[in-house]
Structures are given as C-alpha cells and as structure tokens.
Amino acid sequence: MSTTPEAASGLDPALAAALNTELIRHARLLHALKSSMATVAPEGLDLAAVGLLINLVRCGPRRQGELAELSFLDPSTVSRHVAQLARAGYLQRRADPQDGRAVQLVATADGERVADDLAERRQAMIREALDGWAPEDARRLVELLRRLNDDLDAFRPRLVKVLAEPPARSRLAPSDQLPDLRDPDEETA
Secondary structure, eight states, X not given: OOOSHHHXXXXXXXXXXXXXXXXXXXXXXXXXXXXXXXXXXXXXXXXHHHHHHHHHHHHOSBOHHHHHHHHTOOHHHHHHHHHHHHHTXXXXXXXXXXXXXEXXXXXXXXXXXXXXXXXXXXXXXXXXXXXXXXXXXXXXXHHHHHHHHHHHHHHHHHHHHHHHSOOOOOXXXXXXXXXXXSOTTSOOO
16 A cells, blocks of 8 residues: 555546646636736735735624634734725724624725625636636536635645655656647647
C-alpha cells in the first residue's frame, strides 16, 4: 500500500497534475478578472475591501474576527479594509446584541447598495462569459466547485503539515499526460 499523497487521495499522478495546472490557471484568470473589477470599485477603496463588504452584506452583521475567518483574510488586513469602509460610510460599528462588550460590523444602506451593485456586475460578467454553456453544465460545475471548496476548506488544518513534508516524486510518462482538448489557438496562461 502506497502512502504517497496521490495514492491516499485516489488521484493518479497525471490527473492530479492536470487538476493542479487548471487550478493555477483558474487562479490567474480570477486575479486578472479581479484586477479589471478594480476599475468599478468606489474611489479610495481597495477591491479586497469591496469583497469584504460583499461578504458582510451576504452574511449579515459580524464581529471583525468572524469576518476575517469568513473571508479567509488575516485580521490585520481586515482591520485596514474595515477602516476604509467605515471612512467611506459603507459600514458602521455597533454593540453586539449578544454581548454588549463586543463590537459588530454592520453594512450601511450605502454599503448595501455598493455591495449589491458590484456583486451584480460580477454575476453579469460570469453570465456573459458562460453564455454558451448548457444550464446542466453550469449546475454540474456549481456542484463540483462546492464539493472542491468544501474539501479544500476541510483540508486547511492539515495544509501546513502536508506542505512541509517532502513530496513523493513521481515522473509522469508521456503516455500518462492528459490530453489538452482545447483548440491550439486558445491561450493557456
């Protein structure tokens, strides 16, 4: 019985390599899309602050630490973004109704308007980019992405340990490589 990460996960090395390549490509494309979205963010706000505001509107009033966890951000980063959002009038601090000693962050009406507008712009971008997709394909992608995100989120506590271990080396034979079925003219960034 092998103890390599590939064997333990049930993924063969070629499939794991192809998935890794596409996830990296996906992350790069998301970064490019986010950079483009920065042009529509309100002046004086980092796009990450807007993302935090969107999370706050979607999830409701939260303590700052909770918002950092929900957003997968460092507390000091969240503190900086919260200060930007408060100065712009997009959120306010209030006493936590459950514990008056604690403070909750709450989106203002202007904050909700900005968050809703930018969330709708992001959704419109996705709708247009995937306009040619069959609804069943989009539903299946949502199911698989939800599963991937849930599994990666559950894996986070073990991440540092796994990264610290030297990886099992497996050379992929050319026949083990998954074919790239995209048109050769498509960019493979």
